Amino acid sequence: MKIDLRSDTLTKPTAGMLDAMMSARVGDDVFGEDETVNELQRKLAAMLGMEAGLFCPSGTMTNQLAIKCFTQPMDEVICDQTAHVYRYEGGGIAFHSGASVRLLHAERGILSPELIEPEINEENIHYPNTSLVVLENTVNKGGGACYRLPQIEPIHTLCNIKGIKLHLDGARLFNALVATGDQAKHYGKYFDGISICLSKGLGAPVGSVLLGSKEMIRKATKIRKAFGGGMRQAGFLAAAGIYALDHHIGRLATDHQHAAALAMALSEQNYVASILPVETNIVIFKVVEGLKPAAFVQQFADKGILCSMMGPDAIRMVTHLDLSAEMIDRTIETIKSFQYE
Structure with a gap:
């Protein structure tokens, strides 16, 4: 044995999940006509208190779409030096978005306003424009360390004052929610973008969902197409995500x-x-x-x-x-x- x-990420679909996948109602998602994909997007957006969602093949894609939406070339992204978006996404921040990265050194990857604020660049032709902060919850290289909402709120406040977007790499967010007892519905008011992975702790075979405003998701949908991430009858995969959300969180x-x-x-x-x-x-x-x-x-x-x-x-x-x-x-x-x- x-x-x-x-x-x-190595889990196999359960019998119930396979049944849900095989009975999914599908259509062409590039046309926005896959009923099951649309249901998954609506479901997760409602759970997290966000306006809209976009189903993608991977968490790397959802993170990179968010960074592309929230930055311009010559901007700078603030994240911890252990962050997945920096270490494990193939240099995508530079490749896709033409942005630099300001790396912080936080205990177990958990950032704070006190760490972030001194690293926000002032307006100066010599400096990149600080346009985005990325948090990771849970922190993979931090041993599954969790943010609590009281830690996130002041970071959101700082970003709001400074006019900086805040994105959450929530690859294992539901692990954090189960551990902390925080409510998923409160997350939407703190973040401009949230990436949720369905193929880690939740046990779906494929897929992540990017959450944000309707305007942001419209922009991300076009970028997803350019990235080659427009799937067709993706409802078979989305059905696994819906099943996971209904049966695997607890x-x-x-x-x-x-x-x-x-x-x-x-x-x-x-x-x-x-x-x-x-x-x-x-x-x-x-x-x-x-x-x-x-x-x-x-x-x-x-x-x-x-x-x-x-x-x-x-x-x-x-x-x-x-x-x-x-x-x-x-x-x-x-x-x-x-x-x-």
């Missing part, structure tokens, strides 16, 4: 419990040097000096348990809906069985 902890708490159990077991081992605080479904830890992380990952793989490197010196485990309690117990047994002298 293989236990795959590399990512929550169960995210189980993933969080599983991650906490893994972290507890790791914390008791002499080969573990440090573990980032675990708030959601991501566990990131470092092994002691003298033990090579890649070798550790391989030893676990030899026992049928897959985890991944997170940079050169850290290891990541991610829990998800395809992991049973029995699989977590077996992983914990393996964690405890490994000895380092």
